[in-house]
Amino acid sequence: MARFISKTVPTLSSFERGLGLGLKDVRELSAFMSDVLGIPYDHMPVSFFKRRLTNVFAKNNIRNVEHFKELLTSGDIKENIYHDFSVSITEMFRDPGFWRYLRSLLQNLSPGKTFTVWFPDASSGEEVFSFLILIAELNMLDRIKVICQHPSSRITEDIRKGILRNKNAEVNANNYIRIEGNGNFKDYYSLQDNIFVLNTYLLQNVETVTGHFLNTAINEPAGLIMFRNKMIYYDKEVSEKGIKTLTGKLSPGGLIAIGGKEKMPESTMSSFKCINEKERVFKKHGFDISWNNGN
Amino acid sequence: MEINGKKYKAVVIGGSAGSFSVVSKILSKMSPDFPLPVIVCMHRLKHVRSGLVEGLNLKSKIKVVEPCDKDKIEGNKVYLAPSNYHLFIEFDNTFSLSTESVHNHSRPAIDYTFSSAAYTYRDKVLGIILTGANKDGANGLKDIHDKNGTTIVQDPASCDIDTMTKAALNLFEPDYILTPEKIAEYLNQLAS
Known part of the structure; x- marks a missing residue:
């Protein structure tokens, strides 16, 4: 050879x-x-x-x-x-198929239904801001309270102010096209000193909490928990503990979204039904919230 | 699993532009009983999450899967790094995934998979770098070389684009420089 x-x-x-x-x-x-x-x-x-x-x-x-x-x-x-x-998310509307699916669920919620969405480990604004744009296009900004949590006060402060420090404008704009949004992506933010700043009106119902979700849980039940690509940074033991903690704060019938290549810990599966295998969305047993597509 | 007196625990393969057909060719010629895990990290479009595994399975005699985070690494399986995630090998013989920043404009980055394989398996890993249009993978393959693992570089003359293989050759002297056909032959020696 x-x-x-x-x-x-x-x-x-x-x-x-x-x-x-x-x-x-x-x-x-x-x-x-x-x-x-x-x-x-x-x-x-x-x-x-x-x-x-x-x-x-x-x-x-x-x-x-x-x-x-x-x-x-x-x-x-x-x-x-x-x-x-912490690991920044690096792009808005990551996995466009997930966002299209989430939109279809939100569209089918009962009119007037209000609820809380919790981002327990919001390591940067991309995921939160994507969600806010999605619900703005569904005219649901005033119906959904968004709680973002992270141990770093600098990160929660950036989210509260709508700031993104990663310069991935092209990727974000392309992903927005892939989710088939009904607006113009550039209308949702301004550039201030070359930094992305989300328009203030989108942040009207956003609260931030500083602390790790395992130590500082929110005080109200959530209808949707966004926990995508967070378990990948912990071992099985803490992933399981994390999901159990989140499950305790999820309303009956509420949803939890995890990453496309993450698995729900087996011991927690008895609390959930998987309603979308590809996009990794799970529904907690019960009927307080009626996600029509996910029954 | 032993060849030339050396025991192996895994094979890692990296490639970029033009590598799909090369990986496909290698897998089509490998023994269906190949006992080691084959871990493939190919640059791929991040927003296209399906199709590549299915394409490889058409020709491969060994089952090709995309691992989930924390999946156990098993022999006689081909693992393809999922799109838009970095793929790492951990000490407990499982995969871990990451959404950390792109490396060499790539996620998955071949350097990361190769380096973690070198760190975990040390001299018991066989690393192969194929055709590609950037330098990703060269440093990772050198890590395998530095840990006394076995390294194979696709013969640049047989590459669609030889940037990746030449980057590796500029860093160190690999154990072998082989065409895709010879790579498959070499791997089959492991199974015999």
Whole structure:
């Protein structure tokens, strides 16, 4: 078989080598972070934890693990960790088929029905703002209260102000075309200092809560919980705990949406019926909310 | 699973432009009893979520599936990275997915899948890079090489676009440079 003799060229260090942490280091450090911050970092996939920690170190000019522990204990970088550990959603109307399906469900709700939609882990505004545009086009803005929650106050503040910091205008606009919206995407936002700012009227019924959803639950039942691509950042144990927590806050007959490649933990399935396998939408047993397409 | 005295736990394959037909050809020539998991990361359109698995299954003798997050990795299966997710291999022999930012303009990014395979399987992984129009995968394949895994680069002369394979060849000396037919032959040695 052929062999190739190449010149030797220095290479970039890979993301896995970023901090030079072994598995034992990861376990110790993630447990330490969980103790200090009260968020289950020790239940995240190892590869994910290392990537995000590399991100935190880079953004905060942290020299080494000891320096990190020092800052963490002093509380100086708590907010930065909440912010830099989270994964932005990167595009509005991700999975256009999901949004078309959600619209069809909302269209069939009983006239006058009001309810709450909860985004328990709103790591950036894309998903929330997509939802707001969707309900604006259905003239439902005044019927739906939207609660967005995240441990980072910077993130919840951005959402409250309608700010998107990712510059994916073209992707967002193309996805909007794919959901077959009935307006002009550019009419929903303005650019202020080159930053996307959602029009204020869309945010009229939005509330923000700062805190992790496992520790700080909302006070009212939700008719719809948007939890797409959140379990992928936790192991089975915390995913199951998370879904059980959310189920407790979901109205009978309410819906929960998860990511297209996520599975509902088996132990929680007795509470739900899957109403759309492809778009991963589940309906909690009961009839307080009548989703006509999902009965 | 042993070849030339070396034990393997998985095969990882990455490709971009033009790689669908190459992967399809390799899978069509592989033994249906191939015992290892074959993990394929191909650049693909993010808004087209179906069709690719079905297309590969038409010719493959081994079942091709798109894994869900936390799925266990099993032998005698081909796993295709889902569109718009990065695909990682974890220590507990499961997949994890991520929606983190694109890497080399790509999600899934081949570098990520390859690097996580190198980190998890170390020298017990066989990495193959195919035709493609950007440099994604080259660094990941080097990670496999650095962990003493086995590396194969598709012969650039047989590529539709050789940017990806040449990027790898500029970084390190792979174990083999082979045409798609020879890659399938090599893999079948693992099954014999």
